[in-house]
Amino acid sequence: MTSPVWPAELREWIREHTPRLLAVARGFASGEVEAEDILQEVWWRAARRAADRAPGVPLGAWLVAVTLNVGRDHQRREQRRARLFQLWGAKSEATPPPADPVHEGSRLWRVVGALPRLQREVVILRIIEELSVEETATMLGRAEGTVKASLSRAMARLRREVEVYEEPGGVSLHEPRRGVSPSM
Amino acid sequence: MDQHHDELDGMIGAKLREVPVPPLGLTARLEAGVTRKSREAERMTLTEGVSVVAACGLLGVAGGPVATLVALLVGVAYARLTILVEA
Numbered sequence: 001m002t003s004p005v006w007p008a009e010l011r012e013w014i015r016e017h018t019p020r021l022l023a024v025a026r027g028f029a030s031g032e033v034e035a036e037d038i039l040q041e042v043w044w045r046a047a048r049r050a051a052d053r054a055p056g057v058p059l060g061a062w063l064v065a066v067t068l069n070v071g072r073d074h075q076r077r078e079q080r081r082a083r084l085f086q087l088w089g090a091k092s093e094a095t096p097p098p099a100d101p102v103h104e105g106s107r108l109w110r111v112v113g114a115l116p117r118l119q120r121e122v123v124i125l126r127i128i129e130e131l132s133v134e135e136t137a138t139m140l141g142r143a144e145g146t147v148k149a150s151l152s153r154a155m156a157r158l159r160r161e162v163e164v165y166e167e168p169g170g171v172s173l174h175e176p177r178r179g180v181s182p183s184m
Numbered sequence: 185m186d187q188h189h190d191e192l193d194g195m196i197g198a199k200l201r202e203v204p205v206p207p208l209g210l211t212a213r214l215e216a217g218v219t220r221k222s223r224e225a226e227r228m229t230l231t232e233g234v235s236v237v238a239a240c241g242l243l244g245v246a247g248g249p250v251a252t253l254v255a256l257l258v259g260v261a262y263a264r265l266t267i268l269v270e271a
Contacts, residue, residue, distance in 0.1 A: 011215055018211050019203045032207065039210075040217045047218055105199040112200070127197045158196050159189065 010047050017060060021067045027109035028071030041070045056139060061124045068113045068120060111161045112154070118142070119154040126151055236262050
């Protein structure tokens, strides 16, 4: 049984955390309307499952993890729908996420969503929450070496998904031409 | 190579930490959406609970007064449990 957090606390969460979660949701959506649908589901799940959050886990990290799960579910549904459309010989309405450089971070989130669970959790805690290796290891109940190795593998995967371009003011990240792996 | 990787990792981390400005009214729409879904779920649970109690009552009537009482108690317990779980 979950203890309800609605309404007051959830309102504060929505106001504080929606901007970051929007970046994550966009990685799994083909447009702003879809991203909003994903966020709606995220907050509904968050309201119902707030008690499932393990003690000590930062709220922001938990919400990002929920968003990644909802995003992947959404992506799977869309892929199933696209396959059904193909089977019936109809043209699918599903479109890939827009190739807009503004959303580069969102595309990286899509890659994070495809990582194994431990790597995902380590990326969220180390990169987003900026916890130390020791804090992350304690929170996940893993050895520090495991945390380091997981982050290293996750970053290697993320590096494969981006290309660096020299620019007059320095370097910048751009989406590689081959795009993000469609297998996610 | 390590320095290049470190630099790249830093940029990837910065991209992941980027927080976009949400479209106007998004948070209000999300709040309203959760409220609406919450009320819908509550209504559904109550309807479900009442239906179960009624069905148990009708079944019990066919079996006599003791059966009616037992069926109603089971129905109320089920409805109460459903409401608690859904909450």
